Amino acid sequence: MKQAKSTKPQQRSINGVRSLSTFVKGICDVMRRSNCASALQYVPELTWILFLRLLDAQEARDQEEADAVGVGFSHALRAPYRWQDWAAPYSEKPGHPKTPEGKPFGWKRQELFAAGDGKLFDFINKELLPALHGLDIDARTGLPNPAASPKQRIIGRIMTAVERVRVDSETNLRDILDRVDEISVDNIDDTHFFTLSQVYEDLLLKMGEKNSDGGQFFTPREVIRAMVHTVDPQLGKTIYDPCCGTGGFLAIAYEHIARKLGRSPLSTDLETLKHDTFFGREKENLVIPIALANLVLHGIDQPNLWHGNSLTRRATYGALFDKAPKQFDVILTNPPFGGKEGKDAQKNFAFETSSTQVLFVQDILAELAPKGTCAIVLDEGMLFRTNESSFVETKRKLVDECDLWAIVSLPGGVFSTAGAGVKTNLLFFTKGKKTERIWYYDLSHVKVGKKTPLTLAHFGFDKDGKPLADSALPANLTADWLEQEENAGKPFPSYARLLPLRGKTEADSRYSWTIDFAARRAKAREEMQPILAQAAETKAEVIDLKEKLKRLKKLKTSDAEVAALIGEINEKEKSARELEAQAAAIDAAVFDLKAVNPSTVAKFDDRSPAEIIQSIHDQGRIVAEALARLAALVENDDASLPMVGVARR
Numbered sequence: 001m002k003q004a005k006s007t008k009p010q011q012r013s014i015n016g017v018r019s020l021s022t023f024v025k026g027i028c029d030v031m032r033r034s035n036c037a038s039a040l041q042y043v044p045e046l047t048w049i050l051f052l053r054l055l056d057a058q059e060a061r062d063q064e065e066a067d068a069v070g071v072g073f074s075h076a077l078r079a080p081y082r083w084q085d086w087a088a089p090y091s092e093k094p095g096h097p098k099t100p101e102g103k104p105f106g107w108k109r110q111e112l113f114a115a116g117d118g119k120l121f122d123f124i125n126k127e128l129l130p131a132l133h134g135l136d137i138d139a140r141t142g143l144p145n146p147a148a149s150p151k152q153r154i155i156g157r158i159m160t161a162v163e164r165v166r167v168d169s170e171t172n173l174r175d176i177l178d179r180v181d182e183i184s185v186d187n188i189d190d191t192h193f194f195t196l197s198q199v200y201e202d203l204l205l206k207m208g209e210k211n212s213d214g215g216q217f218f219t220p221r222e223v224i225r226a227m228v229h230t231v232d233p234q235l236g237k238t239i240y241d242p243c244c245g246t247g248g249f250l251a252i253a254y255e256h257i258a259r260k261l262g263r264s265p266l267s268t269d270l271e272t273l274k275h276d277t278f279f280g281r282e283k284e285n286l287v288i289p290i291a292l293a294n295l296v297l298h299g300i301d302q303p304n305l306w307h308g309n310s311l312t313r314r315a316t317y318g319a320l321f322d323k324a325p326k327q328f329d330v331i332l333t334n335p336p337f338g339g340k341e342g343k344d345a346q347k348n349f350a351f352e353t354s355s356t357q358v359l360f361v362q363d364i365l366a367e368l369a370p371k372g373t374c375a376i377v378l379d380e381g382m383l384f385r386t387n388e389s390s391f392v393e394t395k396r397k398l399v400d401e402c403d404l405w406a407i408v409s410l411p412g413g414v415f416s417t418a419g420a421g422v423k424t425n426l427l428f429f430t431k432g433k434k435t436e437r438i439w440y441y442d443l444s445h446v447k448v449g450k451k452t453p454l455t456l457a458h459f460g461f462d463k464d465g466k467p468l469a470d471s472a473l474p475a476n477l478t479a480d481w482l483e484q485e486e487n488a489g490k491p492f493p494s495y496a497r498l499l500p501l502r503g504k505t506e507a508d509s510r511y512s513w514t515i516d517f518a519a520r521r522a523k524a525r526e527e528m529q530p531i532l533a534q535a536a537e538t539k540a541e542v543i544d545l546k547e548k549l550k551r552l553k554k555l556k557t558s559d560a561e562v563a564a565l566i567g568e569i570n571e572k573e574k575s576a577r578e579l580e581a582q583a584a585a586i587d588a589a590v591f592d593l594k595a596v597n598p599s600t601v602a603k604f605d606d607r608s609p610a611e612i613i614q615s616i617h618d619q620g621r622i623v624a625e626a627l628a629r630l631a632a633l634v635e636n637d638d639a640s641l642p643m644v645g646v647a648r649r
Helices: 017-032 039-069 107-115 119-133 150-160 170-181 192-210 221-231 248-261 267-275 287-298 356-367 380-384 389-401 475-482 495-501 517-554 559-589 609-640
Strands: 239-241 278-282 304-309 314-317 328-333 368-379 402-409 424-431 437-442 512-516
Touching: 017 039, 017 170, 039 150, 039 170, 039 287, 107 119, 119 150, 119 170, 150 287, 221 248, 221 328, 221 368, 221 424, 221 495, 239 248, 248 267, 248 278, 248 287, 248 328, 278 287, 287 304, 328 356, 356 368, 356 380, 356 389, 368 380, 380 424, 389 402, 437 495, 437 517, 512 517, 517 559
Parallel strands: 239 278, 239 328, 278 304, 328 368, 402 437
Antiparallel strands: 304 314, 368 424, 402 424, 437 512
């Protein structure tokens, strides 16, 4: 039998985000020379190929575990539609893995190769893809497939957007399949499914640099973990993200709850966790299949995702969301910043504005269940802007309906690697009680960048959500603290350590403080009262003057007297408006929630000009001496080398 040449390289370790990202970019290079020139073409192609590979690896592992405990296991896909049948490299060598039916991996691929060029394309386009599509919608009836399991429905939905193979030759396709086959549970660390979503986000980011969609970027996973640890979602609660992107918040919430269930969870608990816990919405056509794939590969057999625009309420595909409740117990989200919405979205909300994040906050307040808790990433502008009524009224609604119990100020560069340089904050609030006190924590002093990102340790958490010992905290977090002699021997006031103490004086530190929001509102009302009273008095005077004007007009008083009275009325009305505006400004200022650390230690250079000049001179002398020593070393090395007849250029 004619055999296909295997281009499968020797397996190597892929043990980190950067390593896997580089590996996948190598696959993208093949795609770019294979009629998938842009990210808009190769990201969807890569999505379904990687998904089927990792689904196969995941199910192989699940089968091994089932066999070990003597229970049955049923693959979501049957032969010949599994990766191991049609995509895996074929070999007749001893030790080559075999399917549950005893056939060597890649048997269908080899069969198609032997049948001639073009047969692999025919199989994928005419057999594989229709079969996978049919897991969601029955082609004969146009209705949801009644025989499909929830997981199969999801697989069908992921594959629905794939109409055909985009790669232009079977040679290139086999090369891609061989490379993708290297990505397995054996040569990637145990977080590889999660890492894969980061690879997608990296690719989507590059695509977004050329096709910018205002506000569309992705949340660093360490930030998500800190938010999840803070909220600590429990089994039995519904968890929702109204703009879920690739599903990062939902996936990490799943990991958090699953870890708490332990190694031997009850089957009923697993059923609840996998089917009835996680809900999300996403409008981007390119991102929604990635989100579904990411969540399935995490172990969420039934991610209840709604495809459409949350703000316009317009659905593209909503069948997977039919079990969703009206309100949710936990909301974890990062709404887009800087986006502009049209009237079709604005009309759905009480406080109309084109600002996407403001509308999302209103949407969240409606969808959060009583006693439910939300953790949300918001831009700095949302916190401090008081010059637009929609911003003020949305924040007023938030603090009136919810207990805003914590705000965390993040460093300025946290989102720079995700495509946004905007300053951000984390807000945590629980519905059902008016805000009385707000606890702030400031992480803005931490210097972060692409090579030094913000980590979970900067929040003071270990991977299980427990406070870290001081020795495990990052140096760029504690350095500023340790510079002060009075802090010697004291425990560092990390976010994780102080979080349980919020609301108490013990929670206040150099990096944290508490605002008595109720007192701030009361003080504002006190300041507003005489101004509003004066405005009311002025308005009453206007009413009297207008009555007087009517009388004068009836008496046919001189035009000059009438004009003078009209001028007085206008001045009084202007004065009343100005007084009301002054009171409104005092009220609006209450809702400036920006984190301004009252304990920031300012560093001043108290040296005299002469001392500064001397310091520069000393540093110059040190540099000159170092250069002289370096030059001498180079000269000595040159003298020891044999002369050669090569002209220097």
